[in-house]
Amino acid sequence: xxxxxxxxxxxxxxxxxxxxxxxxxxxxxxxxxxxxxxxxxxxxxxxxxxxxxxxxxxxxxxxxxxxxxxxxxxxxxxxxxxxxxxxxxxxxxxxxxxxxxxxxxxxxxxxxxxxxxxxxxxxxxxxxxxxxxxxxxxxxxxxxxxxxxxxxxxxxxxxxxxxxxxxxxxxxxxxxxxxxxxxxxxxxxxxxxxxxxxxxxxxxxxxxxxxxxxxxxxxxxxxxxxxxxxxxxxxxxxxxxxxxxxxxxxxxxxxxxxxxxxxxxxxxxxxxxxxxxxxxxxxxxxxxxxxxxxxxxxxxxxxxxxxxxxxxxxxxxxxxxxxxxxxxxxxxxxxxxxxxxxxxxxxxxxxxxxxxxxxxxxxxxxxxxxxxxxxxxxxxxxxxxxxxxxxxxxxxxxxxxxxxxxxxxxxxxxxxxxxxx
Numbered sequence: 001x002x003x004x005x006x007x008x009x010x011x012x013x014x015x016x017x018x019x020x021x022x023x024x025x026x027x028x029x030x031x032x033x034x035x036x037x038x039x040x041x042x043x044x045x046x047x048x049x050x051x052x053x054x055x056x057x058x059x060x061x062x063x064x065x066x067x068x069x070x071x072x073x074x075x076x077x078x079x080x081x082x083x084x085x086x087x088x089x090x091x092x093x094x095x096x097x098x099x100x101x102x103x104x105x106x107x108x109x110x111x112x113x114x115x116x117x118x119x120x121x122x123x124x125x126x127x128x129x130x131x132x133x134x135x136x137x138x139x140x141x142x143x144x145x146x147x148x149x150x151x152x153x154x155x156x157x158x159x160x161x162x163x164x165x166x167x168x169x170x171x172x173x174x175x176x177x178x179x180x181x182x183x184x185x186x187x188x189x190x191x192x193x194x195x196x197x198x199x200x201x202x203x204x205x206x207x208x209x210x211x212x213x214x215x216x217x218x219x220x221x222x223x224x225x226x227x228x229x230x231x232x233x234x235x236x237x238x239x240x241x242x243x244x245x246x247x248x249x250x251x252x253x254x255x256x257x258x259x260x261x262x263x264x265x266x267x268x269x270x271x272x273x274x275x276x277x278x279x280x281x282x283x284x285x286x287x288x289x290x291x292x293x294x295x296x297x298x299x300x301x302x303x304x305x306x307x308x309x310x311x312x313x314x315x316x317x318x319x320x321x322x323x324x325x326x327x328x329x330x331x332x333x334x335x336x337x338x339x340x341x342x343x344x345x346x347x348x349x350x351x352x353x354x355x356x357x358x359x360x361x362x363x364x365x366x367x368x369x370x371x372x373x374x375x376x377x378x379x380x381x382x383x384x385x386x387x388x389x390x391x392x393x394x395x396x397x398x399x400x401x402x403x404x405x406x407x408x409x410x411x412x413x414x415x416x417x418x419x420x421x
Contacts, residue, residue, distance in 0.1 A: 002043060002138065002407060003063050004337070006097040007070045007089060008055030011111050014088040016051075022078045022085060024049040029125065033134040036073055041066035044136040046129040046143070048104075050121050052111055057101060059138045067091055098142065098333050102326045105150040107159070114160040114315045119150050137411045141336065149329045156325065157318040167197035169307040170278040170299065171205065174246055177276050177297055181205040187244045188212045188223070189237065189258075190251035195280050198248050199227060211244070213237050215251070241266045241275070248278040249285035257281075260289040263296055270295070280304070336420060340410045342397050348419045350390055357382045 009019065024032055029047050036045045036056065044059040056074070060066035071089060075082040092100045103109045105122050126143045129135040135143065154160055175181055185208050188199050199210065210229030213236065214220035220231035232240060241247075241263060251257055263275065277298040279286040284300050291298040339345060361382060365375060397409060414420055 002059050002061050002340075003093055004057070004059055004097045004138065004142065005063055005067060006055055006057045006092045006100055007067060007074075008048075008053060009085065009088050009090070010053035010055070010109070013090060014085065018085055018088060019052070019054065021080055022054050022074055023051075024054065024077075026124075026128070028077075029128055030132060032073075032077060033129060034132060035077075036070065037134050039066070039069045039073070041069060044139045045134045046125055046139055048122060048125045050118065053104070055104075057097070057139065057142075059136070063093060095330050095334055099326060099330045101142065101146055102149045102329055103323075105146045106153045106322055106326065107150075108319055108322055108326070113312070113319055116154075116160055119147070123147065137407045138337065138340070141411075142333065145329060145333055149326060153322045153325050157321045159315055159318040159322050166280065166301065166304045166308060167195075168201055169304045169311070170198045170248070170280070171201040173297075173299055173304075173307065174202070174276050174278070175205070177274055178245070181207050181246075183208040184245040185209045185243060186211065187232075187237070187240060187247045188227075188229075189247065189249040189285065190214060190281065195248045195250035195278075196223070196226075198278060198280070202246065203227060207246070211240060238262050238265075242269045244275070245273070246276045246278070247286075248280065250280040251285055253281070253285060254283065256287045257285040258290065259287045260293065263290045263293055267293065267295070278304075339414060339420065340407050342406065342410065345410050345413055345419065346390075346394055346397060349393065349413060349417055350386070352417055352419060353386055353390060357386055 009022065011019070024047060029049055033045045033047050036042055036047075036058070041060050041062045042058045043061065046057045048055045048057070054074070056070050058066065058070065071082055071086065075085075100109070101122075105119050107113060107115050107118050110118055122143075126135065129139070171181070174184075178184060181202060182205065184202075186199060186202055188195055188210065190213075199207075203210070210224065210227040211232050212220045212224040212227070212229055213232040213234055214223070215234050217231060217233055220233075223229075224231040237258065241258075247258070249257055258277070272295055274295045274297065277286045277290060277296070279298060279300040282301060286298050286300070288298060288300070290296050339348065361378060364378070370378070393413065397406075397413065
């Protein structure tokens with residue numbers, strides 16, 4: 001019987017430098033799976049390559065030679081001696097391979113549990129495989145079940161509900177303060193990466209006008225253009241506090257960029273509208289004393305880390321529920337895969353036809369008076385009909401000449417006669 005196998009390397013087993021050396025671009029992935037499929041022991045192939053993992057998922061009738069061929073291919077394709085990375089490779093087969101791909105797609109195996117990007121990356125790899133016909137009956141079924149499991153976990157658990165990045169946590173806090181971020185005016189001070197990411201999250205939440213202030217005005221202009229915003233001179237910050245709703249600050253300043261007195265001076269003009277500060281700088285840009293002013297909220301990097309840590313703990317608890325869903329799905333897929341073998345399919349087909357025939361005989365006997373000899377004759381005739389009807393399909397499924405395509409025919413028979421219900 002064919003077996004599902006996965007050979008891979010990820011962020012848990014290898015450094016980013018090593019992962020970069022054996023990563024595949026999208027164009028290379030097409031060539032790679034086509035080349036792999038020409039190996040004598042690989043029947044279906046899908047390749048996943050992201051910044052955190054490179055994995056080859058395949059179906060084989062002879063596991064050990066297929067694994068060796070896959071490892072050698074990765075080494076040859078990337079021009080790296082196998083001994084330099086073989087210890088970082090992992091191999092999963094059967095249920096463990098199925099469980100692994102379910103967990104990966106559901107982000108249970110990710111660097112950050114619950115991150116949604118990996119599912120899209122797997123879908124992209126699957127689209128490539130289907131476009132060039134390197135996935136077949138077994139991997140098609142497996143990947144569709146994978147997407148179903150990932151969706152179910154997203155729906156039935158809170159694994160992706162809480163913010164687990166500093167920038168996203170900042171935006172979540174802002175939403176709690178304002179109720180909605182739609183139309184809120186944002187001032188970005190400095191050009192730190194996390195601050196930029198926070199602005200990107202705000203834009204996705206339909207924030208309003210974006211202003212950018214930087215000590216180097218030219219840098220402010222460049223960044224403002226990225227968000228279709230407006231650049232400001234550093235000296236204009238105090239004046240614009242009157243109409244800004246959210247300030248995100250990430251500079252390298254040794255002193256406070258915004259002081260308590262600056263904020264206090266604009267409170268009357270703001271007429272009790274909340275002012276939200278996200279201070280992602282170290283050392284801090286915003287005077288902590290601002291937090292003691294009415295309708296002023298300051299969150300620094302430590303506050304945000306506390307939120308992230310708490311949310312990560314919540315996600316880990318939800319991951320326990322997700323693992324149960326994965327285990328159920330693995331068992332279900334195992335039953336389907338086992339059913340692709342010839343003998344269980346023939347038995348299931350015979351049982352299905354026999355059950356239909358027996359039900360119809362029972363109806364007929366209940367509505368007519370037959371002698372014992374008549375009932376015996378009907379049963380004998382029914383048995384003969386079943387044998388004759390199933391003779392050709394049985395011979396066809398057992399025929400040695402179609403071994404390489406057996407899974408396709410078995411799958412078709414199971415679908416035609418609805419044997420998996």
